[in-house]
Amino acid sequence: MKGLSKSFGDLEVLKNINMEIEKGKVVTIMGPSGSGKTTLLRCLNALEEPTTGEFHFEDGFHVNFNQKLKKQDLLTLRRKSGMVFQSYNLFPHKTALENVTEGPLVVQKRDQQAVIEQAKRLLTKVGLQDKMDLYPYQLSGGQQQRVGIARALAIEPELMLFDEPTSALDPELVGDVLNVIKELANEGWTMAVVTHEVQFATEVSDHVIFMDGGYIVEQGTPQKVLTNPREERTQQFLQRILRPSL
Amino acid sequence: MFLLNNTFVFTITEGTAGWELIKQAFWPMVEGGIKYTIPLTLISFAVGLLLALLTAVMRLSRSRIVRAPAAFYVSAIRGTPMIVQLFIVFYGLPNIGLTIEPFPSAVIAFSLNVGAYASEVIRASISSIPKGQWEAGYTVGMTNGTTLRRIILPQAARVSVPPLSNTFISLVKDTSLASLILVAELFRQAREIAARTYEFLILYIEAAFLYWIICFILTVLQELIERRLERYIAK
Numbered sequence: 001m002k003g004l005s006k007s008f009g010d011l012e013v014l015k016n017i018n019m020e021i022e023k024g025k026v027v028t029i030m031g032p033s034g035s036g037k038t039t040l041l042r043c044l045n046a047l048e049e050p051t052t053g054e055f056h057f058e059d060g061f062h063v064n065f066n067q068k069l070k071k072q073d074l075l076t077l078r079r080k081s082g083m084v085f086q087s088y089n090l091f092p093h094k095t096a097l098e099n100v101t102e103g104p105l106v107v108q109k110r111d112q113q114a115v116i117e118q119a120k121r122l123l124t125k126v127g128l129q130d131k132m133d134l135y136p137y138q139l140s141g142g143q144q145q146r147v148g149i150a151r152a153l154a155i156e157p158e159l160m161l162f163d164e165p166t167s168a169l170d171p172e173l174v175g176d177v178l179n180v181i182k183e184l185a186n187e188g189w190t191m192a193v194v195t196h197e198v199q200f201a202t203e204v205s206d207h208v209i210f211m212d213g214g215y216i217v218e219q220g221t222p223q224k225v226l227t228n229p230r231e232e233r234t235q236q237f238l239q240r241i242l243r244p245s246l
Numbered sequence: 247m248f249l250l251n252n253t254f255v256f257t258i259t260e261g262t263a264g265w266e267l268i269k270q271a272f273w274p275m276v277e278g279g280i281k282y283t284i285p286l287t288l289i290s291f292a293v294g295l296l297l298a299l300l301t302a303v304m305r306l307s308r309s310r311i312v313r314a315p316a317a318f319y320v321s322a323i324r325g326t327p328m329i330v331q332l333f334i335v336f337y338g339l340p341n342i343g344l345t346i347e348p349f350p351s352a353v354i355a356f357s358l359n360v361g362a363y364a365s366e367v368i369r370a371s372i373s374s375i376p377k378g379q380w381e382a383g384y385t386v387g388m389t390n391g392t393t394l395r396r397i398i399l400p401q402a403a404r405v406s407v408p409p410l411s412n413t414f415i416s417l418v419k420d421t422s423l424a425s426l427i428l429v430a431e432l433f434r435q436a437r438e439i440a441a442r443t444y445e446f447l448i449l450y451i452e453a454a455f456l457y458w459i460i461c462f463i464l465t466v467l468q469e470l471i472e473r474r475l476e477r478y479i480a481k
Contacts, residue, residue, distance in 0.1 A: 045384075045385060047381050047384065047385070071389075075387065075389065078384060078387055079384065079387050081385070082385065082386075083381075083382075083385035085378060085381070085382065087378055088377060089376075089378035089382035090382070091379070091382065091397055092401065092478055092479070093400045093404075093478050094478075102386060103386030103387055103388075105387060106388070106392065106396055107387035107388055108387065108394065135477075135478040136478075137478065137479060140377070151386065152385070152386075154386075155386055155387055232365065236328055
């Protein structure tokens with residue numbers, strides 16, 4: 001990804017971001033609120049269309065946001081990533097199982113029997129084998145978020161995007177969701193995760209990006225960025241979230 | 247022909263009164279209800295809803311050129327009396343060589359009317375669905391159209407039912423206006439009989455009761471539909 005920027009009106013939220021997400025690696029994006037980290041993630045699947053910049057994929061597919069985005073390119077780009085939202089955004093009128101099968105059946109038109117089998121496997125993997133026929137309102141936040149993960153996995157993306165997946169959860173439910181994400185990391189999924197969980201970021205990421213004010217302040221291995229940060233802003237931020245002053 | 251075919255009506259003459267009159271007037275009115283009031287309501291509502299959906303989607307478009315005609319249509323219909331619209335279609339259009347029978351005239355006017363009012367209801371309920379639902383649709387690969395159809399409209403339908411039921415019940419009663427363009431519906435029958443017997447009070451109250459019964463049944467149906475659509479909502 002090269003020269004990415006994003007403006008809302010006069011407000012430039014992302015300023016000339018360059019980054020790379022290697023296949024099979026986990027990239028964590030951290031930073032104070034308002035730093036642009038969620039916007040950056042949402043640019044990766046064009047939920048926010050970048051104002052400038054280019055994406056290049058290994059398979060040769062590329063998108064240039066300096067020109068008007070073609071509808072087909074937009075769909076291809078979205079097809080490459082699965083997204084997990086902070087507020088889950090499950091389809092409330094569909095059961096857990098139907099949430100997971102919706103993309104593969106309706107958009108990808110895959111074989112119904114195979115899709116249902118896969119959805120059941122994914123829901124079992126996230127620990128919801130006995131909740132498949134429940135509607136979202138019958139599930140806890142942590143369970144809903146795990147359905148969200150299964151739904152994103154079901155479209156068989158190349159890249160999984162997580163937008164603060166545990167920020168809306170009660171503290172005791174965070175662990176289950178993080179464990180699922182860790183498991184995916186171990187299986188070799190390529191992932192970009194926006195999170196405030198420093199401990200988790202240290203454990204699972206291969207690469208950490210620290211953002212502030214729309215810029216990438218610092219990036220590198222978790223040891224480099226989270227354990228021994230060079231930049232003052234990174235140090236300040238980590239101090240504040242690790243030892244919250246009351 | 248959709249003109250008067252009330253064979254019963256002419257057997258009722260001046261001097262028939264009281265319960266006898268109520269009984270004798272009952273079947274012509276019910277017949278008017280079954281043959282005209284109810285079909286007129288159902289057809290106009292169905293056509294109106296399709297118009298409304300189209301109009302609502304047009305009004306939510308990003309393009310001005312798409313939005314403008316829809317906004318014009320809604321403004322024109324909501325800004326003019328229904329009776330005037332009805333008269334334009336039935337009495338006005340023949341002046342430019344377009345003569346339409348009473349019943350289809352009524353269907354046209356009522357459909358256009360429902361389309362404008364219901365489009366506002368549908369537009370509001372689509373807007374009430376959180377943006378995250380659109381985004382979730384996009385992230386599983388859906389286009390705008392598929393997201394609207396599969397994700398947004400089923401949820402918007404639930405929000406729409408109570409206000410649309412209002413429109414529907416209003417429509418049942420508004421069809422009585424069709425009596426003014428010679429449709430032999432329920433109220434037209436009441437007026438015919440009243441004109442022969444001078445028993446206005448009894449007959450109009452009887453007509454009112456019949457409308458009330460129809461609307462009461464519809465309200466019960468509305469509750470059934472609401473309960474069905476709310477099965478995935480936390481109680």
